Amino acid sequence: MSLKGLRLVQVTGKGGVGKSTVCMAMGLAAAREGLRTLIVETSGSQNVPGFWSKESRGYELVWLGQKLACLSVTPEAAIEDYVVQQIHFRRLFQAVFRNRVIGPFIDAVPGLHDAVQLGKVFDLLREKDGTKPRWDLVILDAPATGHGLTMLGSARAMMELTRAGPLFDGVAEVDAVVGDPHVSGLVLVGLAEELPVNETLQLYEKLGETRGLVRLCVLNLCVTDPMMPQTGGSTPAPALSLVGEGAQQHAWPTWALQATTLLQARRLRSQSQELAKERLSSSIPARILELPDLRFKRGELNLEALEELSQHFKRLFQ
Amino acid sequence: MSCRVLVCCGSGGVGKTTVSAALALRLAEAGRRVAVLTIDPARRLADSLGLGLVGNEPVRVNIKGSGSLWAIMLDARRTFDELVERHAPDPESARRVLDNRYYQFAASRLGGSHEYMAMERLLELQRSGLYDVVVLDTPPTRHALDFLKAPQRMRGLMDQSVLRWLVAPAKEGGWRALELGTDAAGRVLRRLLGGSTIGEIADFFEAFRGLGEGMGRRSEEVQALLRGPRCRFLLVTSPAPTARSEALFFLSFLQEQGLPFGGFLVNRVAPLPEPVDNQPGGFATPEVEQLLRQVVREARTLGQAQRRAIDGLRAARPEAPCHLIPEEPGDVHDLDGLRRVARSLPEI
Numbered sequence: 001m002s003l004k005g006l007r008l009v010q011v012t013g014k015g016g017v018g019k020s021t022v023c024m025a026m027g028l029a030a031a032r033e034g035l036r037t038l039i040v041e042t043s044g045s046q047n048v049p050g051f052w053s054k055e056s057r058g059y060e061l062v063w064l065g066q067k068l069a070c071l072s073v074t075p076e077a078a079i080e081d082y083v084v085q086q087i088h089f090r091r092l093f094q095a096v097f098r099n100r101v102i103g104p105f106i107d108a109v110p111g112l113h114d115a116v117q118l119g120k121v122f123d124l125l126r127e128k129d130g131t132k133p134r135w136d137l138v139i140l141d142a143p144a145t146g147h148g149l150t151m152l153g154s155a156r157a158m159m160e161l162t163r164a165g166p167l168f169d170g171v172a173e174v175d176a177v178v179g180d181p182h183v184s185g186l187v188l189v190g191l192a193e194e195l196p197v198n199e200t201l202q203l204y205e206k207l208g209e210t211r212g213l214v215r216l217c218v219l220n221l222c223v224t225d226p227m228m229p230q231t232g233g234s235t236p237a238p239a240l241s242l243v244g245e246g247a248q249q250h251a252w253p254t255w256a257l258q259a260t261t262l263l264q265a266r267r268l269r270s271q272s273q274e275l276a277k278e279r280l281s282s283s284i285p286a287r288i289l290e291l292p293d294l295r296f297k298r299g300e301l302n303l304e305a306l307e308e309l310s311q312h313f314k315r316l317f318q
Numbered sequence: 319m320s321c322r323v324l325v326c327c328g329s330g331g332v333g334k335t336t337v338s339a340a341l342a343l344r345l346a347e348a349g350r351r352v353a354v355l356t357i358d359p360a361r362r363l364a365d366s367l368g369l370g371l372v373g374n375e376p377v378r379v380n381i382k383g384s385g386s387l388w389a390i391m392l393d394a395r396r397t398f399d400e401l402v403e404r405h406a407p408d409p410e411s412a413r414r415v416l417d418n419r420y421y422q423f424a425a426s427r428l429g430g431s432h433e434y435m436a437m438e439r440l441l442e443l444q445r446s447g448l449y450d451v452v453v454l455d456t457p458p459t460r461h462a463l464d465f466l467k468a469p470q471r472m473r474g475l476m477d478q479s480v481l482r483w484l485v486a487p488a489k490e491g492g493w494r495a496l497e498l499g500t501d502a503a504g505r506v507l508r509r510l511l512g513g514s515t516i517g518e519i520a521d522f523f524e525a526f527r528g529l530g531e532g533m534g535r536r537s538e539e540v541q542a543l544l545r546g547p548r549c550r551f552l553l554v555t556s557p558a559p560t561a562r563s564e565a566l567f568f569l570s571f572l573q574e575q576g577l578p579f580g581g582f583l584v585n586r587v588a589p590l591p592e593p594v595d596n597q598p599g600g601f602a603t604p605e606v607e608q609l610l611r612q613v614v615r616e617a618r619t620l621g622q623a624q625r626r627a628i629d630g631l632r633a634a635r636p637e638a639p640c641h642l643i644p645e646e647p648g649d650v651h652d653l654d655g656l657r658r659v660a661r662s663l664p665e666i
Contacts, residue, residue, distance in 0.1 A: 015329055015330015015331040016330050083510060086510065108519060109511065143330075147426075160423070161423050161424065162511060162512060163515075165513070166509055166512055194649050226609060251600030252601070255591065255594045255610075258591045258592060263610070268647050268648065272648060296616035297616065297619065298619070299620060300627075301558075301560065
């Protein structure tokens with residue numbers, strides 16, 4: 001399944017699985033294919049600019065490359081934009097919203113925060129540069145809510161409450177685009193471990209009809225079994241099978257004995273990842289993309305690592 | 319009350335639930351009466367603790383030693399319902415809130431409600447006299463701080479003075495003015511939400527008015543507990559370099575708020591093996607030696623990067639306790655796994 005032709009890719013998943021990493025790697029790949037790409041972070045997250053050694057500018061654009069930029073949206077800024085669109089006078093907004101009653105009241109409408117942030121993304125998709133859209137692709141870093149819903153699911157829940165009225169209409173208009181599988185795609189990010197796969201499956205369950213938007217599952221931090229030939233094949237190279245031979249080991253230096261423990265751990269992890277991946281692929285029909293754990297090679301995630309990861313997304317935009 | 323409280327904070331995915339459960343298990347197997355309150359347990363862990371899919375009531379876990387361990391999975395909605403019933407002046411007032419459409423929709427979805435209910439339950443457990451220690455596993459949030467900030471939003475919602483304004487009659491320029499849109503705030507809100515939604519929320523606030531005072535008091539009691547001498551906040555964090563700034567930010571916030579810090583628990587730390595040396599090895603083939611060298615080299619790359627990050631954390635805050643929990647080869651999903659994790663935990 002490809003991502004070519006989509007205007008919006010929503011990257012979602014539970015906490016700590018590496019959604020930002022996927023957004024950045026995907027952004028690099030798309031920009032290299034010539035797409036003017038914008039990465040949007042939500043709920044005040046500002047993780048992206050640091051990887052390019054830049055300061056975040058919050059609600060203002062930060063250019064990362066010739067065709068790649070990022071932006072950080074907060075519900076407060078998105079609400080201000082939305083209300084000002086409705087009432088046309090920013091000064092009036094400021095007078096009203098400084099009123100301390102309104103703040104808690106806005107918090108009292110569940111899903112509103114997600115709805116207005118999606119509304120901002122919708123506006124960004126419609127922005128024009130002359131006659132063409134300003135952005136060919138918007139990549140949205142959209143973590144699952146505490147209730148296991150996507151941002152779109154949360155916004156739709158808010159529609160259930162309001163049932164009618166201007167906000168309802170606004171969200172319905174956004175939904176028509178953000179929920180359209182020809183325009184918008186979902187990417188589920190997870191880890192190839194038992195419990196995180198459970199979480200990915202739970203998230204998939206809760207998608208309901210939005211399942212049709214799922215284009216891709218990405219599994220982060222995947223390891224290969226160091227004893228298996230990298231080119232495929234299912235048995236270790238014969239010479240390497242001697243590693244397990246206890247008879248040899250009495251002559252080995254300490255570091256080598258420690259190494260066998262590490263090797264066992266790596267192999268175990270690789271095998272349980274295979275099982276986790278099979279569980280996932282048997283329940284979710286989307287393509288699964290495994291991203292390698294580069295920490296063994298590079299120590300930490302940095303721009304070079306992101307460039308390497310972005311190679312895995314190249315074909316999806318061609 | 320001599321019951322201690324340990325609050326495990328941290329952003330989503332760091333392993334808070336496992337660490338909270340391991341901490342609770344260790345204290346219980348050392349002879350204490352312990353309750354662990356979890357919010358979002360992974361199914362296998364819940365099974366190993368004896369928790370089913372529902373369970374706002376404590377379930378006893380089968381452990382070794384002379385103490386006891388009780389596990390509770392927070393049902394935020396039920397806790398909120400019980401809160402309403404407890405604080406309502408009479409059953410009809412409670413009914414009016416519980417039957418209100420907006421309440422039914424919003425109660426468990428309101429931003430901050432899970433966090434607020436976790437605090438509620440914490441207070442109740444701490445006061446029960448049944449436990450020596452209560453360990454709270456906080457809800458998974460994007461940022462570790464969200465858990466601490468969220469209850470203030472709920473509080474704002476139920477702030478007595480706010481409610482008074484909202485239900486005041488029209489001539490005082492209060493709620494009805496908002497609904498009728500006779501003033502600027504009202505007009506904006508009306509355009510934003512529409513009249514009928516405002517009306518429903520107003521009905522809810524009206525019905526909720528009687529509960530306001532009791533809940534406000536309760537909120538203050540929770541704040542006092544959290545700032546008291548028997549409470550400690552622990553931050554479960556990752557050894558990744560990118561986690562450091564959030565950990566430091568969290569500690570600063572705790573200190574600003576006067577909340578007592580118990581330490582950083584750095585979870586899933588990769589091993590740092592000894593470097594290879596050049597002694598003759600007696601390996602069967604060069605491939606074997608190469609493989610082992612590669613494995614060590616890679617493990618050292620990762621282990622060193624993590625330790626640099628941890629050293630950076632320690633250097634920034636040398637006075638803050640900082641403990642490392644080694645990563646487990648597989649998932650932790652039973653009591654033996656929790657015991658292994660518990661071995662690395664400090665005396666808290």
